[in-house]
Amino acid sequence: MKYLSDQMLIEVYHRAVDLQLDPAFIELLRAEIQTRNIGITLVSA
Incomplete structure (x- = not known):
């Protein structure tokens, strides 16, 4: 992550949320x- x-x-x-990736990753x-x-700003789907 530091990179x-x-x-x-x-x-x-935002992309991970949009694509509904693994909740642990998000x-x-x-x-x-x-x-x-x-x-x-957190956007709810």
Whole structure:
């Protein structure tokens, strides 16, 4: 995860949610976003 820029991490997160990928993977991305203190708008499907 450390190799992803903040912007790329956010894009990957949104794409994973859109594609309804594995919830564990989405949670991993969400945890990294929180660790980096990045504010994003969560969109419910």
